Amino acid sequence: MSVVADAPNRAPEGGLQPAPPVAGRPSDIVAIATCTSEWNPAVQVGAALAARWQSLLTGCYVDESLRVLRGPESEPSVAGLLLDTPVRDFEEGSAFRAFAKSLGVPHASWVVAHTGLARVLRELGAWHSLAVLERDLVDGEALGELLGEALLACRLPSLVLPPAWDRGDQFQRVLVAWDGSTEATRAIHAALPFLAGARRVVLLDGGRVHGPEGTCYLPHFQPFVYMARHGIEADPMCVGIPARTAGAALLKKAEQVGADLIVMGAFAHSRLRERVIGGATRYILEHAQIPVFLQH
Template sequence: MPIKTILLHMANDDRHSARLQAAVSLAKRFDAFVEVLYIATPVTMPAAATGRVASYGFIAESTAIAQEKAGEVEHEVRQALKDCSYSWAVDEGDHVELLARRAAYADLAIVTQSHPAHIEDRVLLHVPDRLPLEAACPTLVLPYDGMPETFGRHVMLAWKNTREAVRAVRESMPFLQAAEKVTVLTVDPPHHTTDTARDVMVYLERHGVRTWHQSNIASGDVGEVVLTCVQDVGADLLVMGAYGHSRFREMVLGGATRTVLQHMHVPALMAH
C-alpha cells in the first residue's frame, strides 16, 4: 500500500523538530498528507502544592505554559510544511491511546526513541515501546541521538518467518522499492533457514526489489546481533516486526524488539 497519510506525533519535547523534519522529507518523497497531532500531557498536581488557591494557581500557570508551547510548535509546523498538505490538531491525554486511535486512518506513524536519562521523557517514555504494538499502521521510530541527512537508501530487513515480519515487509514496501540496496538479515540459521529467506527475497523481487542476503548466528541477544549487522553493512533504515506478548491486559515488548528500541542509532520501521 502506498504511503499517503503520515501521522506525526508532536509534543513538548526536545526532539519534535527531528520528527517534523522526517515528516517533511517523507511527505515530499511519497506525495503524502501529514496529519500533525500535538498531544499535551494532562496537568497533575505536585505533592508540594497544598490548598485550593495553590492548586488553581498551579493548574492555570501550567495550562498557560502548555498553550504557549503548543503555539510555538504550531508556528514551526506551519513553516516546515508550507509546501505540503497537512492538518494540525491539539489533544490532551495518553499519548499512545490518542495516536493509536488516529493511526487507524494513517499509513505511517512517526515517533522518537525514548531517552530514559532525560527527565522530560518520563511522560513520553512508553510511546515508542507501546505504539508499534497498538497502532494499526507501521511505526517509524527515529533515534534520539540525531537523524542522518537521508535515510532509506540502504534498508536492512530483519527477517524471520512470522506474521509480524511479514506485515513489516508489506507495510514497508514503498521504502523497499525506493531503496538503492536492501539487505535481508536472518539470525540463527538453524531456526530461520535460508529457504525462508529465499522465499521472501523472491517475493520482494516480484515487487521490483533486488535484495542481498546476510546470515548470522546469535549466541546471545538477537537484538544486539541485528544492531551490529546494521552498523557493519552501513544500513540507514531498519525494517523489522515488533514482537510482544500480553501481560496484565497490556502488550509487552519481546526481548529483541526492546533491545533495538533502547540502543538503535538509525531509524527503525516496525509493524506488529
C-alpha cells in the first residue's frame, strides 16, 4: 500500500486549528475509492461523515483487477505494483485532500493499495473506526465473502452503500435489526452516532437467539433500554421471522417504515468457516436498495 502526501488540511494562516473529533463518534473513517475522475458515492459519503464528526479520513483506491484477490493470491503482484505510478498517486492524493478540505474534513490521507480488498480492509481496520464502501465494487457474491473475511478478522464496522447511491449521508429513519446475538449488540453500539442523528429509530426485535447452556447467568443486553440511556427513543416492533426468510422479511420491514439505513450484525454460518457471511446478511447485501451498517 502506498501512502501519498499525508498532510493535514490546515486552517488558513492565523485561523483556528481543526477541531478535535466529536466525542463518541468514529475518529478515523476509511472510504474505498473506485474512481478518481469524479468521486464515487463511498468517498462522498465518507467525506461528509468525516466533516460532520470531525473525523480523520482516509481515501483508499483499490484497482478493479485486484479487488477480489484473497488469501495467498492477495500478495502484492508485479502487475499490481505497476498499476499506479507515484506521479499519478500524488495527483490523485492532492485532488482527494482538496475535495475533503472543501467539505471541512480536518485531515485527509490518500493511499493506493496493490492487493485484494479483503486484505486492505483487514489492514486498515486495525486503526480505523468505520469503512464506507459500495456494494457493486465487486460481484455481489464476492462482496459477501470479502466483507466476511474482513469483518471477522478485524471487526471493522462497515457502511455498505447500494449501487449509484445519491441520497447523501443524512440517515433520518433507521431500522435496527435485533436478534439477541453478540453481533447485533456490537452493531447497535457501533452505530450510535447514526442512531443519535436520526429522526426515527425502529427496533425490529426478532427475539433472543438460543445461547449455550449457562448463558442465563450472564448479564443480558437490553437494546431498547441501552439506546434510551444514550438519548435515543426507539419504536419497538416485535416480529417472528423464520431464519430461511429473514433477509427478505427484514428488507420488507425496512420498506414499510420508510427506512433509509439498516443496522444489523454480520453473522457467519460456522466458526470454522470464518470467511462465510450468513444467509440473511448475504441476501440483504445483494438486494438492499438502502445503505446497510454491518458489524461483527
